[in-house]
Amino acid sequence: MTDTNKPAFPDRLSVDPRSKFYVAEIFEHEVGILLNGKERLGVEEYCISEGWITVPAGKTLDRKGMPMMIKVKGVVEPFYR
Numbered sequence: 001m002t003d004t005n006k007p008a009f010p011d012r013l014s015v016d017p018r019s020k021f022y023v024a025e026i027f028e029h030e031v032g033i034l035l036n037g038k039e040r041l042g043v044e045e046y047c048i049s050e051g052w053i054t055v056p057a058g059k060t061l062d063r064k065g066m067p068m069m070i071k072v073k074g075v076v077e078p079f080y081r
Contacts, residue, residue, distance in 0.1 A: 009078045014045040021045065030081040036074040044069060048076045 007025045014021040033043045035053055044067075046053045053076060056067035 006080050009048075011049050012045070012047040013078065016044065019045070032079050032081050034075075034077040034079065035072060040072075046076050046078065048078070051076055 012021045044054045052071050052073045054069040057070045060068040
């Protein structure tokens with residue numbers, strides 16, 4: 001699924017622009033994440049080599065007003081839509 005016009009996915013990627021794992025060029029395109037062969041929505045961060053994604057834990061917020069995250073483990077496969 002690699003397109004020559006689109007950048008390759010890094011091992012770890014975050015959607016938060018404040019994170020050191022944020023790569024703006026990737027988010028110029030629509031991105032999807034497969035976890036164990038099923039598409040997951042609302043993924044905030046992933047790591048391919050360690051095999052995890054983080055997703056919001058419902059509507060719970062931390063003390064800074066950001067969503068609380070849970071880590072889900074499995075086989076992570078990012079793709080362009």
